[in-house]
Amino acid sequence: MDREVELREFVSARGTALSRAAYLLTGDHQAAEDLVQETYVVLVRRWQRSGAVDPEAYVRRILYSRFVDGWRRRRLSELPWASPPDGPTHDEVGAVTDRLTLEGALARLTPKQRAVLVLRFYEDLTEAQAAAALGTSPNTVKSQTRVALERLRELAPDVVTSFEGAET
Structure with a gap:
């Protein structure tokens, strides 16, 4: 199967779960969407090279790393609340x-x-x-x-x- 097709199927199948996890991390819908998008950008760049790596664990690692690293970069004193x-x-x-x-x-x-x-x-x-x-x-x-x-x-x-x- 073509790697691009695999990527589309993976994102389609797991996108909702990733969004929920991102929301739980950020506490804000917009910040969660931004985090998921940042994760997808990294994932797309690395997808061709990821090969036999378990995509679920791989994308989760990217998501959590982007969250922690992003917080370090911004040094937010408070995280926004969701409605x-x-x-x-x-x-x-x-x-x-x-x-x-x-x-x-x-x-x-x-x-x-x-x-x-x-x-x-x-x-x-x-x-x-x-x-x-x-x-x-x-x-x-x-x-x-x-x-x-x-x-x-x-x-x-x-x-x-x-x-x-x-x-x-």
């Missing part, structure tokens, strides 16, 4: 409040800590897989996860219960 969901019903008010509290707490973590939490708990990757995606050691992933969860417990103690028991 709350439109029209929550009375039954959803508590869930929306929890989500907004968690978003605010996640925005106060370092980019690497957010990336580790997204990889471990949203992407459901093992410590070794998360380490490979970030280009660090599994021990760094363990320590970053521990520190990030401790910080989340300080910032949003009532909301972090969904993470309880997930840390190993």
